[in-house]
Amino acid sequence: MNGKLTKPMNHHIPVIVGVGEITQRTKQTTEALEPLILMEGALQAAERDAGSPLLAQLDSLDVIQEFSWPYPDAPTQLSERLNVQPRHTRYGPVGGETPVYFLHEAALRIRRGESKVAAVVGAEAQYAVTAAQKVGQALPWTPRDTRAKLVRGVDYLHPTAVRLGVASPATVYPFYENAMQHAWGQTPEQGQGESGRIWANYSAVAAGNEFAWSRDAFDASAIATPSSSNRLIAWPYTMKMVANPLVNQGAAILLTTLEHALESSIPPNQLIHIIGGAAADECEDYLHRDSYTHVPAQDAVLRRIMELAEDQKRFDVIELYSCFPIVPKLARRTLGLPEDATLTCTGGLSFFGAPLNNYMTHAAAAMVRSLRDRPSSRGLLYGQGGYFTKHHALILGSSAPAHGLPSEGYRVQEAANKKRASPPPLVMDYEGTARLETYTVLFQRNGSPLHGVAIARTPQGGRLLAKVSVEDELGISTLLDTQTNPIGQSGTVARADDGQPIWSFNA
Numbered sequence: 001m002n003g004k005l006t007k008p009m010n011h012h013i014p015v016i017v018g019v020g021e022i023t024q025r026t027k028q029t030t031e032a033l034e035p036l037i038l039m040e041g042a043l044q045a046a047e048r049d050a051g052s053p054l055l056a057q058l059d060s061l062d063v064i065q066e067f068s069w070p071y072p073d074a075p076t077q078l079s080e081r082l083n084v085q086p087r088h089t090r091y092g093p094v095g096g097e098t099p100v101y102f103l104h105e106a107a108l109r110i111r112r113g114e115s116k117v118a119a120v121v122g123a124e125a126q127y128a129v130t131a132a133q134k135v136g137q138a139l140p141w142t143p144r145d146t147r148a149k150l151v152r153g154v155d156y157l158h159p160t161a162v163r164l165g166v167a168s169p170a171t172v173y174p175f176y177e178n179a180m181q182h183a184w185g186q187t188p189e190q191g192q193g194e195s196g197r198i199w200a201n202y203s204a205v206a207a208g209n210e211f212a213w214s215r216d217a218f219d220a221s222a223i224a225t226p227s228s229s230n231r232l233i234a235w236p237y238t239m240k241m242v243a244n245p246l247v248n249q250g251a252a253i254l255l256t257t258l259e260h261a262l263e264s265s266i267p268p269n270q271l272i273h274i275i276g277g278a279a280a281d282e283c284e285d286y287l288h289r290d291s292y293t294h295v296p297a298q299d300a301v302l303r304r305i306m307e308l309a310e311d312q313k314r315f316d317v318i319e320l321y322s323c324f325p326i327v328p329k330l331a332r333r334t335l336g337l338p339e340d341a342t343l344t345c346t347g348g349l350s351f352f353g354a355p356l357n358n359y360m361t362h363a364a365a366a367m368v369r370s371l372r373d374r375p376s377s378r379g380l381l382y383g384q385g386g387y388f389t390k391h392h393a394l395i396l397g398s399s400a401p402a403h404g405l406p407s408e409g410y411r412v413q414e415a416a417n418k419k420r421a422s423p424p425p426l427v428m429d430y431e432g433t434a435r436l437e438t439y440t441v442l443f444q445r446n447g448s449p450l451h452g453v454a455i456a457r458t459p460q461g462g463r464l465l466a467k468v469s470v471e472d473e474l475g476i477s478t479l480l481d482t483q484t485n486p487i488g489q490s491g492t493v494a495r496a497d498d499g500q501p502i503w504s505f506n507a
Contacts, residue, residue: 011259014110014405016103016272016396018054018254019365020045021211022123023353025248032128034141035069038250039123040081046119046252052264054254060088060115062102064122064358067245068129069141070148077142078121088115092122092357094151095385096321097392099253099360100277103381104394104410106255107274111405116260122358123250130246153387158287160428160465163500165442166453170242171234172286172387173324174440175455178236179292180326182438182487189482192236194339195325196224199241199350201340202322206347209366213247213353226447235441235452235480243323243354251361253368258400272368274405275378275395278304280416286387287463288423292438292455295330296419298384300412301391302334305380308395308406315395317370317379319363322348327384335380345370345379357385364396371398427462428501434458434466436489436503441468441479452479454503456493466493466503478505 020042024033033041047055061084063074071077075089088109092098102120109115132139153167161167166175181191200220206212222230223240230238256264261271280297283289309315315335320328320343328343337343346352346366349359360383367379375398382393434456442450452468452475468475478486491505 011257012111012113013258013400014107014255014274015258015261016253016255016274016368017052017261017266017270018046018050019368020049020252021362021365022250023211023213023248025213027131029128029132029137029139032125032248034139035066035123035125035250036071036074036077036081036142038125038248039063039078039121039252042123042250042252043082043119043121046254050254050266052266054117054256054264055082055084057117058082058084058119059086060106060109060118061086062090062106062120063092064098064102064120064361065092065094066122066124066358067150067356068124068126070145070150071142072145094357095390096323096357096359097383097385097390098357099364100381100383100392100394101279103253103274103364104277104392107405108407110255110257111407116257118255119252120361121250121252122355122361124245124355124358125248126356127246127248157285158426158428160501161287164453164465164467165450166440166465169323169387170237171440171442173326174234174237175286175438176292176388177324177326178440178485179438179487180330182485183293187483188236188485192224192482193220194329195241196220197339198325198328198343199223199348201342202344202348203351205342205344206351209347209352211249211362212347212351213244213249214351228447231445231447232443234443237324240350241325243349245354245356247353247355249353249355249358249362251358251365253361253364270372272371273397273400275397275401276308276406277392277394277410278308278412279392279410280413281391282389283423284386284389287426287465290421290423294419295388297391297416298331298388299334299419300416301393302331302382304412304415305393305395306335309378314378315380316374316377317345317367318343319345319367319379319381321360321382321384322350323354327388331382367396371396374398424457424461424463427458427464430458430462430464431493431495432458433506434464434491434493436487436491437463438487439479441476449476452476454491456491456503464493464501466501468503472504475503475505
């Protein structure tokens, strides 16, 4: 698991030498740049940042999978625009952790002598695409791949989850949020307050980031309190607590060997080292997990990162993935960080912007800039994807580690597997008494509840999903109580005329 810790020669030491970002806020769809051009521009900006003509030498190109305008073959099309022919190309899998994974793998190829100049790049233009769709306007961009299949939760989650509307990230993460608030002994009001304070810190960082989509800093109350401009999405998350994918943003990272960087006259204080990393996964379908009060893969990854750190208590710069508050809330507890710790150098997916899978490329760029200003500093870059599913973290540093980047064995799946119990069997056709395991309430665009969703456990230990009807005023008010978390309370599951499982609390 530890990999080889022998220190390589300079020609096998990977370093980040250039970072580039583009944020295009124009409301004119005729001026909006398509993702391919955003990627090209981000790579050119990274080359300018490096101060050396490295793109012509590119032998490795990883492209983050994009959603807003899928191309038939993005790596090849981008290579043609750059007039390069890299030996290695890859178009990424879906997942917010993908940029971290690609950075790690690019560094390992350099470490093994398989690459000399590598790039990781991605972009999205969902803001422009959505704006054009609203007015029925065709975008004059490179033809998109009309056959592209963009995998979403509805494609692989349980049919009951899809039917009840809990098959998207914004509706699934609340199950973890509410379960962990209960496990931590918080009332919903206290949990919401913690989320607001952490998100206010993220927004303050975004306000100071020139590439952030939103440059407004919000206080905790404005984030946590529902209002006409901050409606509830799925209890307890408001609009300001969820990721914002309506952005036009691109980012790129350039890596090379330490030897080549120095030969290219790139200043040593501009070079950022990859110290080490770790990765692990959870089961894809959240209904087949053992509990909603821990995430063994995240725990195993972060604990391995602390082992790899030369000083386990010191990270000068941190980026904890922030699609929803529960992700950094849980991570900071594992890392032993105080609530007021600055958990981002970028601004978070709610405020900086959420260019789908590509946010962590922007985060890596922000971290590189921050580490360059701090001699002998270390940064923690943690990304995740799916529904708390895929986890990958890297340690970056402005100085070289005592040993080289471990050359193999960064996955800590075995350690994660040892931390979890067997999942309960699903009993979706069950009727009778049950105990509430976790829950959420889905909201309409006008701010009123649509219905609640309960995950419950039977006396025999089985797990089920059930709807809490909006007509059940007692049930909805119980789920939305800010002073008492209803987890653990008993209820009854019955069948509606349409066959849907219905939960009601026992008197």
